[in-house]
Amino acid sequence: MDPFSEFLKRETGKVKARKIGSTTFIIEEQQRDRRYHLPTDFLDLLLLRGEPSEHVFVEKGVIREMRYRLDELENEVKRLRWKSRILEVLLVASLVMLILSFLH
Amino acid sequence: MKGLQLYAKKLEDEIKSRFVGNDEVVKVIVLNMFHERATTLIRAPRGRGKSTLMLLFLKGIFGEDYVVLSGASEIKRGEVIARLHIPSLEREGVEHVIWSAFVKAKGKGIDEANRLNPYTASNIYHLLQFGEVWAYGQRYNLGDFVLFANENPADPTTFIHPPPFYDRFDICVNLSSLTLSDKFRLHKLIEDYGSLIDSMPQVMDFDLLSDIRKEVKEVEVDVDLIATINVLVRDFQACIRGRDVSRVKPPALCEGCHFVHGVCSSIREGPSERATLVLHSLLRAKAWIDGKATEDDVYKLAAYVFPHRLELVRQDRGQEELIKLLRRQRELNEERRARKQWAILDNLYRSFNRELYKLAGEIAVEDLVFAEELMKLEGGWLEKSFLRPEETLRARLMPDAASS
Numbered sequence: 001m002d003p004f005s006e007f008l009k010r011e012t013g014k015v016k017a018r019k020i021g022s023t024t025f026i027i028e029e030q031q032r033d034r035r036y037h038l039p040t041d042f043l044d045l046l047l048l049r050g051e052p053s054e055h056v057f058v059e060k061g062v063i064r065e066m067r068y069r070l071d072e073l074e075n076e077v078k079r080l081r082w083k084s085r086i087l088e089v090l091l092v093a094s095l096v097m098l099i100l101s102f103l104h
Numbered sequence: 105m106k107g108l109q110l111y112a113k114k115l116e117d118e119i120k121s122r123f124v125g126n127d128e129v130v131k132v133i134v135l136n137m138f139h140e141r142a143t144t145l146i147r148a149p150r151g152r153g154k155s156t157l158m159l160l161f162l163k164g165i166f167g168e169d170y171v172v173l174s175g176a177s178e179i180k181r182g183e184v185i186a187r188l189h190i191p192s193l194e195r196e197g198v199e200h201v202i203w204s205a206f207v208k209a210k211g212k213g214i215d216e217a218n219r220l221n222p223y224t225a226s227n228i229y230h231l232l233q234f235g236e237v238w239a240y241g242q243r244y245n246l247g248d249f250v251l252f253a254n255e256n257p258a259d260p261t262t263f264i265h266p267p268p269f270y271d272r273f274d275i276c277v278n279l280s281s282l283t284l285s286d287k288f289r290l291h292k293l294i295e296d297y298g299s300l301i302d303s304m305p306q307v308m309d310f311d312l313l314s315d316i317r318k319e320v321k322e323v324e325v326d327v328d329l330i331a332t333i334n335v336l337v338r339d340f341q342a343c344i345r346g347r348d349v350s351r352v353k354p355p356a357l358c359e360g361c362h363f364v365h366g367v368c369s370s371i372r373e374g375p376s377e378r379a380t381l382v383l384h385s386l387l388r389a390k391a392w393i394d395g396k397a398t399e400d401d402v403y404k405l406a407a408y409v410f411p412h413r414l415e416l417v418r419q420d421r422g423q424e425e426l427i428k429l430l431r432r433q434r435e436l437n438e439e440r441r442a443r444k445q446w447a448i449l450d451n452l453y454r455s456f457n458r459e460l461y462k463l464a465g466e467i468a469v470e471d472l473v474f475a476e477e478l479m480k481l482e483g484g485w486l487e488k489s490f491l492r493p494e495e496t497l498r499a500r501l502m503p504d505a506a507s508s
Contacts, residue, residue, distance in 0.1 A: 011446035061362030
């Protein structure tokens, strides 16, 4: 095994993971706070609920990344809304069928 | 502590007992002695003890059997490399080359290397690069040696040597001035010893040093530490905009770059691969002498391996800026571990998984070194049609490069 693969394998060995169904969960340890703060705290602020410093500067690339993420989320919302509509229709239809079956 | 380690410890102790106020520097130089063709550069303003430290080491290892060149600009080629034997040439017409004492000595020193003229410096550069010298069409192979050089870069008679010349020195140590209590200690030492250099005993000889080097070469460094070294050096080298080949350097090069807040934007010229090799050698020596080497040692030793190999954007801040960057890299490494990113990469190496790839992509936009590895994998996935070109990280981070 080449040293790089050995290193990756060793790092994998250090990760505690649990598999539930088809999803793998990583069991996290308690993490200490970051000591070094930079304007890129923006992502931490957004994703890790970190505390912002006095002023937060946002770099162009981060905005691009955020737009990409927002687009992805909006697409996901559209998909889910569509699924939920179908489920609603199915539910109403099955309720109607149930009522009709009782009446008969 | 075993036999040979005792000699190493004795060398360190004897020098520390004569050289005041720079204990960590002495320890690092001792570690640097334990690999072949060890070269050390000592930098300090005038009167800080550069030459004294160099001579203490040379005396401790070679006794009186060493040669020190003074880097005066008018130094002759015959003194540095070789000269022709005039009687043989005159009488027999034979070019008999007499190699200089500097070339033949195992213990070499260059005092005030900054004053070497470019011609002499290029001869020494060749010596350091190939372990050989050429004169009058003949070659002399130097074999193993120990070389010390010292310089005061602020000296007005300085020649500016090219970065590759300095890159050939394994480590560069800066000497600090003495604190008040250290000054009292130095005064007492001079009273006790008379001459610090004359009083320095020969602790070992070159054969013994060669035996130590053989033992140290056999020491295996833990793969985690090797990874720390490699990641650190790569962090200091990597630039998504090709800093090494670009005529524009940071910070101008970083304008509009996604990684503008990364360590890459603080470095104008990154270190060479020699930094990796030297750090590896130093860690081996540390493990050999102390029985263990830790991640902490990697960052401590890096402060001696990088200064003469890097050009920082804030070079004016001196060593403090490098220390700050190293501290930041250490924290970044901790974050990498917390993100389990190497484990994610390992899984992606084994097989493509879209969800995992998405997660890796999110990590990669924060970590250039990780992004480089992920982009390497993307090539194979594109060929297998696991990904569309527009979905790749390359397309997101380097839209121009991806479209071309």
